Amino acid sequence: MSAFEDQSGKISSKLFRQIIEPQSGRKRDEVITGPGFGVDTAVIDLGNGNGLATSSDPVSLIPLLGLKESAWLSVHLLVNDMATTGFAPQYVQFVLNLPADFPRDSFEQYWKYIHEFCDDLGIAITGGHTAQVPGQESTTPGGGTMFLQAPLDEIITSDGAEPGDKIVVTKESALVSSSILAKSFPETVKEECGPEIYEQACENFYRTSSLQDALEATKVLAPKTELKAMHDVTEGGLLGGITELAEASGCGFRVDSDKLPVGEAPQKICELFEIDHRLCVGAGSMIMAVAAGKEEALVNYLNDQSIPATVVGELTEKSEATILIEDGKEDSFKFDGNDPYWNAFFKAMEKGWE
Template sequence: MDFSINNSASNTLFQKIEQVRRRQGKVQDTHITLAHGSGGKAMRDLIDDIFVSNFDNPILSQLEDQASFNLSNLLQQGDRLAFSTDSYVVDPLFFPGGDIGELAVNGTVNDLAVSGAKPLYLTCSVILEEGLAVETLRRVAKSMKAAANKAGVQIVTGDTKVVHRGAADKLFINTAGIGVIPSGISISTQNIQPGDVVILNGELGNHGAAILVARGELALETDIQSDCQPLHNLIETILKACPKVHAMRDATRGGLATVLNEFALSSNVGIRLEEESIPVREEVKGICEILGLDPLYLANEGKLVVVVAKENADTVLSVMKSHPTGKDACIIGEVISSPPGIVLLKTVFESERIVDMLVGEQLPRIC
């Protein structure tokens, strides 16, 4: 019996086999099992169904172990790369104003943007606890897709691991990001000088307060939402108006107080804040008073701290106020020569107190 087939039939058969082989899988389980981290078909189906289908782009679709970029395209946008990574372990996964997926994308986008970089590419690695609902993971992935689209970045590679039940808390995410810094931009704490002005883009502590209320441990009713948002467009607007910004940082864990202490220590200058000028919602103030917290240390996920020369302050403040993400921008303090490495707060009672670096953790698992 002749089992040979002609070339045409052979090609058609191989094409059909290849189509079947490349067909995206679908998750059949309702909850994550250890098989989803085994490297086999269950894992491939999970990646196809949850991540590839949401993050699809030409680089990711190659499904290699790494993402490859055309260097000439990057060089057209700037002369230096910015590279950042962060991990997210927030509890609860979903909270008023955002979720862990949106947080992971915006957090890394903002870490790149404060260097003056244009964020371009992200990675996404997840650690899943056995028993996590697949629908929860699907919801997070869709949120990451929406956040990435809004920020104009692509999620181009990643990794998935599954741990035994009880070895993690539902879902942890790590994102790394690459951006390109345009020539002529040099943002660094080393640039800060006495006489500089400190500008903030809006209310402090909304993220920390929203997470605290969402945990349901306190009988509090409030409409406070997290300020989770990308800052890259606001920063781009600022740099177009004033390329000589001295320093920028997003105030996340440790809040405004920690950022300014880092500035003061790195540049060996002092910083004096005006308490009356620092915007904090009354509801956030109330929560802090009840629990003995300080809003200066509460976490934020969409707050930008900008330090500029005094002669550029009005220009920067004006363009920030013209942007939706900076409409509540205000000058909150100034850089002073002494005492070096110290942040001072001029209170509403005209006295001064030292705002030290955060010791310990006011609220764990905040981002």
């Protein structure tokens, strides 16, 4: 019997609460924010007015995508988690369990890109573990942990939203998933969607950092009182991310599906691969919970910084459940935890798409 019910993807909220949450080592008073479903970062009180924020994520090594692109994902998906604090990460450690047949020159290139992306962002690589492992074939061969130090009372966490807060989303849905699919199966996407859509998707790949979105938001709204919570869009896409933020904060939500932003390239590529853009991993987009009355100022400011932003709904009392509005009709929405992106990726490989 598989540890997870669906045998893939992130652990479900139910299993997390049953297995991990009640068994998280020694309880220490200085751990302000510990393990929580939908919570991007842990926060530790350093006792000097500062806090240590830390977060972990898998690294990526996707042969069809390329070494540079894989290194970009390895660094920036970690950065996106840390960006939810309202601050930029400062340090990182990597664990790499690479395939046994991974060539030396490929490793040198891959690591060179990881170094350069970290250096560009001011992040010091402070250590880790590197090895080659027989039988390793995963596209996520290891992980990384990032750290930052900042004033404790200014560090935002994704469990800080409250009923009545407005939900703001930056950029658009399915940015990273549609980009990876296009870059991994270029001939199929060019033939079925056209070369312009393919080029748009490739350009979107390097829009998959949400660090600037978060840092700019803290310039116009006060952290924790006006900008209540942030959550980056990973597995489960926009709707999965909103569900996680609401659950972490003990809230329900009401979201208008028609307001969820999607660009032409992500929409057409998701249609080609028969997946719902609202539920696909969407790194590059940031979900923000904003005090009511402050959302317009945030959206206008971000748009002025060339960061598209949209109000898509609001947080509600938990008792009001989770509501999705489609075609003007309200209905209960339950995210099942499944992101259709990976199945689409592997099905395309099985079909021999190029």
